[in-house]
Amino acid sequence: xxxxxxxxxxxxxxxxxxxxxxxxxxxxxxxxxxxxxxxxxxxxxxxxxxxxxxxxxxxxxxxxxxxxxxxxxxxxxxxxxxxxxxxxxxxxxxxxxxxxxxxxxxxxxxxxxxxxxxxxxxxxxxxxxxxxxxxxxxxxxxxxxxxxxxxxxxxxxxxxxxxxxxxxxxxxxxxxxxxxxxxxxxxxxxxxxxxxxxxxxxxxxxxxxxxxxxxxxxxxxxxxxxxxxxxxxxxxxxxxxxxxxxxxxxxxxxxxxxxxxxxxxxxxxxxxxxxxxxxxxxxxxxxxxxxxxxxxxxxxxxxxxxxxxxxxxxxxxxxxxxxxxxxxxxxxxxxxxxxxxxxxxxxxxxxxxxxxxxxxxxxxxxxxxxxxxxxxxxxxxxxxxxxxxxxxxxxxxxxxxxxxxxxxxxxxxxxxxxxxxxxxxxxxxxxxxxxxxxxxxxxxxxxxxxxxxxxxxxxxxxxxxxxxxxxxxxxxxxxxxxxxxxxxxxxxxxxxxxxxxxxxxxxxxxxxxxxxxxxxxxxxxxxxxxxxxxxxxxxxxxxxxxxxxxxxxxxxxxxxxxxxxxxxxxxxxxx
DNA sequence: ATAGGGTTAG
Numbered sequence: 394x395x396x397x398x399x400x401x402x403x404x405x406x407x408x409x410x411x412x413x414x415x416x417x418x419x420x421x422x423x424x425x426x427x428x429x430x431x432x433x434x435x436x437x438x439x440x441x442x443x444x445x446x447x448x449x450x451x452x453x454x455x456x457x458x459x460x461x462x463x464x465x466x467x468x469x470x471x472x473x474x475x476x477x478x479x480x481x482x483x484x485x486x487x488x489x490x491x492x493x494x495x496x497x498x499x500x501x502x503x504x505x506x507x508x509x510x511x512x513x514x515x516x517x518x519x520x521x522x523x524x525x526x527x528x529x530x531x532x533x534x535x536x537x538x539x540x541x542x543x544x545x546x547x548x549x550x551x552x553x554x555x556x557x558x559x560x561x562x563x564x565x566x567x568x569x570x571x572x573x574x575x576x577x578x579x580x581x582x583x584x585x586x587x588x589x590x591x592x593x594x595x596x597x598x599x600x601x602x603x604x605x606x607x608x609x610x611x612x613x614x615x616x617x618x619x620x621x622x623x624x625x626x627x628x629x630x631x632x633x634x635x636x637x638x639x640x641x642x643x644x645x646x647x648x649x650x651x652x653x654x655x656x657x658x659x660x661x662x663x664x665x666x667x668x669x670x671x672x673x674x675x676x677x678x679x680x681x682x683x684x685x686x687x688x689x690x691x692x693x694x695x696x697x698x699x700x701x702x703x704x705x706x707x708x709x710x711x712x713x714x715x716x717x718x719x720x721x722x723x724x725x726x727x728x729x730x731x732x733x734x735x736x737x738x739x740x741x742x743x744x745x746x747x748x749x750x751x752x753x754x755x756x757x758x759x760x761x762x763x764x765x766x767x768x769x770x771x772x773x774x775x776x777x778x779x780x781x782x783x784x785x786x787x788x789x790x791x792x793x794x795x796x797x798x799x800x801x802x803x804x805x806x807x808x809x810x811x812x813x814x815x816x817x818x819x820x821x822x823x824x825x826x827x828x829x830x831x832x833x834x835x836x837x838x839x840x841x842x843x844x845x846x847x848x849x850x851x852x853x854x855x856x857x858x859x860x861x862x863x864x865x866x867x868x869x870x871x872x873x874x875x876x877x878x879x880x881x882x883x884x885x886x887x888x889x890x891x892x893x894x895x896x897x898x899x900x901x902x903x904x905x906x907x908x909x910x911x912x913x914x915x916x917x918x919x920x921x922x923x924x925x926x927x928x929x930x931x932x933x934x935x936x937x938x939x940x941x942x943x944x945x946x947x948x949x950x951x952x953x954x955x956x957x958x959x960x961x962x963x964x965x966x967x968x
Numbered sequence: 969a970t971a972g973g974g975t976t977a978g
């Protein structure tokens with residue numbers, strides 16, 4: 394009998410089946426003690442065909458639930474839309490002196506990770522130690538992962554360091570955690586250390602490392618990982634292929650990304666297509682991105698909201714205004730509902746084309762609440778086209794929303810300055826002083842012979858700092874001959890003109906380019922990654938540098954690639 | 969009284 398029930402449980406495909414089996418157990422008087430009852434409960438609590446609230450009903454009918462019965466519910470809650478509910482259930486277990494085991498803790502920790510509940514996770518950590526639950530590798534890895542996912546990377550590292558025994562998943566969890574927690578250089582360091590210690594990276598390891606390379610633009614290291622993947626046949630895994638494509642794209646090698654995309658031995662999924670469309674978008678390859686969007690449909694993968702966003706983004710970067718607008722209009726017929734980001738994208742598209750009225754109408758008529766990004770976009774476009782009324786309206790909205798930023802103030806004050814409305818300029822500057830307008834610090838990375846160099850604005854910490862600044866002085870001198878004048882109105886500080894020029898001169902991307910000029914062979918391309926968008930002044934200067942030093946310079950900013958060559962940029966000064 | 973839990977791309 395027990396065997397038959399087991400077999401039936403495996404075939405359960407609906408809540409109705411579960412109910413039938415439960416009814417069987419009840420009517421035959423076996424419910425309270427049948428060995429498979431817990432399995433039934435678990436099935437109901439966690440499987441997609443189950444129902445958590447019905448599982449709770451079953452649970453309440455159990456006279457003396459076992460730890461495993463409790464675990465089924467806790468696990469179900471951890472996977473549910475209300476993961477934090479797992480925590481009070483856990484507390485009840487402790488209060489009732491119900492034995493908790495490693496599994497209970499594991500499920501509750503998972504719940505904390507999903508809820509980003511760092512405090513609860515650390516409390517649980519103490520409980521695990523206090524109760525004396527045997528913390529095996531799996532549980533400790535879960536613990537490490539929760540710390541990492543809820544933002545305490547140092548805590549995660551500590552758990553890792555104190556683990557008596559580690560396995561590949563423990564390394565993977567920390568590498569991924571560091572990569573996803575914006576500490577890609579540490580992720581790479583750990584990845585290298587892992588190899589030094591003789592561990593063999595698996596598909597999960599390379600995902601974490603590739604993600605770190607993408608963020609850093611570390612193409613040499615990324616290529617090495619790709620070679621390893623091919624040799625070890627890890628490229629049978631779509632997820633791995635997608636990560637490779639993304640890595641090449643973010644390191645500036647769209648062609649390599651495309652060749653991986655084109656020669657995949659496994660089936661492409663929607664993420665593959667979206668990654669490739671986004672890659673083309675970042676390179677301003679608008680038409681190719683649109684081609685791919687229609688190809689994916691033919692391949693039986695239907696575009697989703699992300700596909701459309703990527704394609705719209707491609708239209709933006711390529712200046713394909715009409716194409717973008719009609720793509721946006723076609724979304725609804727294709728059954729994909731535009732979200733705020735899609736609206737943001739068309740507003741940007743129209744704004745750049747100077748169609749401010751239409752952009753504004755879209756914001757006003759959109760079915761959801763327009764976030765600050767939309768008004769900022771409109772404000773930026775108003776600046777470009779010198780439309781004072783529109784700019785005032787957009788900044789008023791931003792002030793009302795309490796989300797006006799430093800950059801917005803600068804834009805507005807520049808618009809007034811262009812109209813010589815000095816009183817208004819003064820008023821805006823005054824308003825700025827009364828607010829906390831802290832900027833995100835800008836920094837740039839550059840890879841030379843597989844080694845990463847990081848620069849922040851005005852940085853003197855680099856070992857070659859003196860040569861770098863000497864090179865910048867040389868650049869400053871040589872570009873004057875090309876009619877260059879600094880756009881100092883972008884600098885906010887109340888300092889003299891010459892100092893303002895210096896603030897611009899020592900932007901992190903300029904430092905990185907100067908370092909590239911002195912540390913790489915003449916004629917080779919220089920590649921830089923920046924965390925923010927490139928500024929107009931740097932853009933102008935780097936164009937000139939590419940001409941006078943005869944170098945291709947590739948700058949990846951927050952949104953796209955700029956390829957500077959012979960005094961021109963691939964973005965056609967439109968970004 | 970069985971086993972079950974951890975790391976994973978846009």
